[in-house]
Amino acid sequence: MISFAFSEEQQLLRRSIREFLEKELRPVSAETDRDARFPAETIAKMGGAGYLGTIVPEKYGGAGFGKVEYCILMEEIGRVDASVATILGAHSSLGSSALLYYGNEQQKQLYLRQAAAGEKIISFNLSEPEAGSDAKSIKTTAVRDGSCFRISGSKMWATNGREAGIFIVFARTGGRGAEGITAFIVERGAKGLTFGREEDKMGIRGSSTMQLFYDDVVVDGGNVLGGVGNGFKVAMTSLDVGRLSLSAASLGMAGRAIELAISHARRRVQFGRPIGELQAIQFKLADMGMRSRALHYLVYATASRADGLGPNPAEWKRSDREEMTRDCAIAKCSASETASFCVDESLQIHGGIGFTKSSEIERHYRDARIYEIYEGTNEIQRLLIGRDMIGRGWQ
Numbered sequence: 386m387i388s389f390a391f392s393e394e395q396q397l398l399r400r401s402i403r404e405f406l407e408k409e410l411r412p413v414s415a416e417t418d419r420d421a422r423f424p425a426e427t428i429a430k431m432g433g434a435g436y437l438g439t440i441v442p443e444k445y446g447g448a449g450f451g452k453v454e455y456c457i458l459m460e461e462i463g464r465v466d467a468s469v470a471t472i473l474g475a476h477s478s479l480g481s482s483a484l485l486y487y488g489n490e491q492q493k494q495l496y497l498r499q500a501a502a503g504e505k506i507i508s509f510n511l512s513e514p515e516a517g518s519d520a521k522s523i524k525t526t527a528v529r530d531g532s533c534f535r536i537s538g539s540k541m542w543a544t545n546g547r548e549a550g551i552f553i554v555f556a557r558t559g560g561r562g563a564e565g566i567t568a569f570i571v572e573r574g575a576k577g578l579t580f581g582r583e584e585d586k587m588g589i590r591g592s593s594t595m596q597l598f599y600d601d602v603v604v605d606g607g608n609v610l611g612g613v614g615n616g617f618k619v620a621m622t623s624l625d626v627g628r629l630s631l632s633a634a635s636l637g638m639a640g641r642a643i644e645l646a647i648s649h650a651r652r653r654v655q656f657g658r659p660i661g662e663l664q665a666i667q668f669k670l671a672d673m674g675m676r677s678r679a680l681h682y683l684v685y686a687t688a689s690r691a692d693g694l695g696p697n698p699a700e701w702k703r704s705d706r707e708e709m710t711r712d713c714a715i716a717k718c719s720a721s722e723t724a725s726f727c728v729d730e731s732l733q734i735h736g737g738i739g740f741t742k743s744s745e746i747e748r749h750y751r752d753a754r755i756y757e758i759y760e761g762t763n764e765i766q767r768l769l770i771g772r773d774m775i776g777r778g779w780q
């Protein structure tokens with residue numbers, strides 16, 4: 386038998402997270418979106434409640450969640466505010482994962498602890514002005530100088546760039562392609578690290594997205610993460626976790642869009658009866674429900690399978706890693722498109738009011754769009770999925 390039910394503990398966890406977010410996050414989300422302001426107080430409270438260190442083992446000050454529990458957290462955050470899902474995605478799914486899976490004991494005791502406690506936020510710096518989808522072509526360099534490295538180059542799209550205390554930066558230590566890339570841990574305040582333009586975005590406006598300049602930044606060799614030349618592996622392993630957690634956040638957004646649509650359809654009266662009694666509206670709800678339900682099983686089956694393989698993806702068998710990379714891409718791609726579909730249909734059900742700032746769905750509609758772009762566009766996910774299917778077949 387395959388069990389598709391959450392345990393008592395997992396249901397309790399979901400209830401307590403939802404209670405926390407309804408009290409601490411929902412009341413500020415519209416305002417932080419309007420003002421393009423990082424929700425610092427809420428993030429601090431989330432840190433206090435342990436939500437910034439959930440995937441980190443207890444020995445480094447975290448909660449030691451498995452991927453199923455982490456997806457529950459991300460789904461609940463996604464129901465409320467995609468900006469915070471983005472902040473946590475960069476900090477935890479990408480940043481903390483990289484430290485957890487590839488850091489040495491000293492790095493974990495220092496940086497992972499700080500991240501888990503919420504004392505320092507992490508920014509994950511892979512993308513560059515000329516290297517987005519083609520991440521292997523980054524130009525930022527790290528040149529060895531005695532026991533140190535000197536990093537020079539510019540980075541784009543750094544989520545949490547304005548607030549971060551720790552930067553995981555990817556730079557070229559060797560020749561071309563993936564083999565020449567190394568990951569480094571850089572601390573805020575490092576001489577030569579400066580901040581450029583902050584992007585003025587259409588959505589997830591509560592999260593900062595920055596241009597960063599590394600101008601001869603000196604980093605101790607002890608801050609190489611995962612070994613020289615292993616940076617691309619560090620990035621891709623973290624991105625698998627990122628894509629899974631992103632699919633959970635998208636699932637949360639889809640669910641919220643459905644809730645809002647049902648509530649509006651029950652209340653709004655036209656032609657003498659609630660529009661929810663019209664079959665045209667019920668068909669829209671049915672389509673949203675079908676996609677969202679299928680996604681629920683996809684997300685949690687993928688998370689559960691990942692948990693079954695062991696806590697550290699860097700230690701999984703190659704064939705399992707390949708399968709999970711494909712399945713995380715499938716989850717990310719399906720989830721982001723389901724979220725986009727559901728917010729679009731929900732807005733349509735809202736009619737004119739859905740097109741105004743007075744409705745919550747307007748914010749989700751703008752926010753949803755990013756899920757199809759970052760952590761690898763959906764075209765790149767399809768490329769990964771299709772390439773794996775041709776290479777290994779379909780089982």
Ligand SMILES: Cc1cc2nc3c(=O)[nH]c(=O)nc-3n(C[C@H](O)[C@H](O)[C@H](O)COP(=O)(O)OP(=O)(O)OC[C@H]3O[C@@H](n4cnc5c(N)ncnc54)[C@H](O)[C@@H]3O)c2cc1C
Binds near residue numbers: 512516518541
């Ligand atoms: C709000 C936001 C936050 C972000 N946060 C981070 C972050 O914290 N850290 C970080 O490192 N990056 C971050 N990114 C960068 C993000 O991951 C990239 O934007 C994304 O990978 C796409 O790269 P690009 O924007 O350069 O688009 P491009 O790579 O220029 O792609 C343009 C279009 O071409 C398509 N395309 C490109 N190559 C192919 C191909 N081979 N086959 C088919 N289609 C292709 C793409 O799918 C896309 O539709 C963020 C981006 C945004 C917008």
